[in-house]
Amino acid sequence: MSRLRHIRPNLEPLEGRALLSDVAVTVTTDQPSYQVGQPIRMTLTETNATNHDVTVAEGCGVSDFWTTQNGAELWRKSKDGPQPLCPIFLGGVLHPHESRSFDALWNGHTDEGPPGTPTGMVEVSGQVDGMDSPPVAIRIEPQAVNPLVLTVTTDHLLYRPGRRVHITVTATNTGNEPAAVGAANPEVTISRRGAVVWRLHSHIHPQAARPLLPGQTRQFTVAWKGVPNVRGVRIGPDSYTVQVSLEGMEDAATIRIARR
Numbered sequence: 001m002s003r004l005r006h007i008r009p010n011l012e013p014l015e016g017r018a019l020l021s022d023v024a025v026t027v028t029t030d031q032p033s034y035q036v037g038q039p040i041r042m043t044l045t046e047t048n049a050t051n052h053d054v055t056v057a058e059g060c061g062v063s064d065f066w067t068t069q070n071g072a073e074l075w076r077k078s079k080d081g082p083q084p085l086c087p088i089f090l091g092g093v094l095h096p097h098e099s100r101s102f103d104a105l106w107n108g109h110t111d112e113g114p115p116g117t118p119t120g121m122v123e124v125s126g127q128v129d130g131m132d133s134p135p136v137a138i139r140i141e142p143q144a145v146n147p148l149v150l151t152v153t154t155d156h157l158l159y160r161p162g163r164r165v166h167i168t169v170t171a172t173n174t175g176n177e178p179a180a181v182g183a184a185n186p187e188v189t190i191s192r193r194g195a196v197v198w199r200l201h202s203h204i205h206p207q208a209a210r211p212l213l214p215g216q217t218r219q220f221t222v223a224w225k226g227v228p229n230v231r232g233v234r235i236g237p238d239s240y241t242v243q244v245s246l247e248g249m250e251d252a253a254t255i256r257i258a259r260r
Contacts (some may be wrong), residue, residue, distance in 0.1 A: 054093070122137070189243045
């Protein structure tokens with residue numbers, strides 16, 4: 001959906017500007033860099049740069065947005081498409097230093113060439129009234145890979161009822177640079193057929209915060225006495241899932257409680 005706003009000419013750094021005859025055309029983005037797949041909001045603005053009225057094209061379908069990478073088109077929001085962009089104000093005159101603008105939202109996916117979500121430097125361009133704006137360069141960052149890997153183990157796989165279960169949680173830095181590990185201990189839940197029977201909430205321990213060097217590990221140990229701390233549940237012979245989470249990482253293990 002497009003709209004017109006009466007605005008002052010925007011001279012922020014993320015702006016391309018073209019001055020032809022009486023009208024200046026600019027394209028802007030809402031920020032200079034994005035994570036891959038993050039929506040990119042762009043605005044195309046046409047400004048009367050003179051001290052007299054200027055006639056502009058009326059109606060819908062007078063503007064285009066497109067993105068390119070290394071000269072190849074990635075995506076286009078076209079005035080000739082099934083949903084042409086329309087300003088709210090459809091008048092054909094811009095008064096001195098008055099502007100009208102068109103908005104578009106790109107979801108970061110290509111609709112030209114092979115499907116994908118491009119990363120790296122991408123250029124955003126626009127056109128209104130047949131006038132192109134100079135492109136604006138933005139950066140799309142690839143998805144960050146967490147070098148920390150979380151694993152959970154138990155001291156046995158089979159337990160008698162009431163026997164203590166010792167749980168070990170290990171965070172390992174598998175990257176090539178130091179990785180920050182926060183000051184929280186893992187959250188642990190034990191469930192039976194999807195129903196939680198015991199839960200240990202995460203707690204902050206400021207003295208525990210320290211970075212892990214490449215290849216280093218940090219361990220946490222938790223003991224479950226084999227009794228529930230959730231109302232309305234019982235512990236019986238069955239399989240149980242031990243689920244742990246720490247700072248967005250997760251892992252799980254399965255144990256079994258036997259009959260007496």
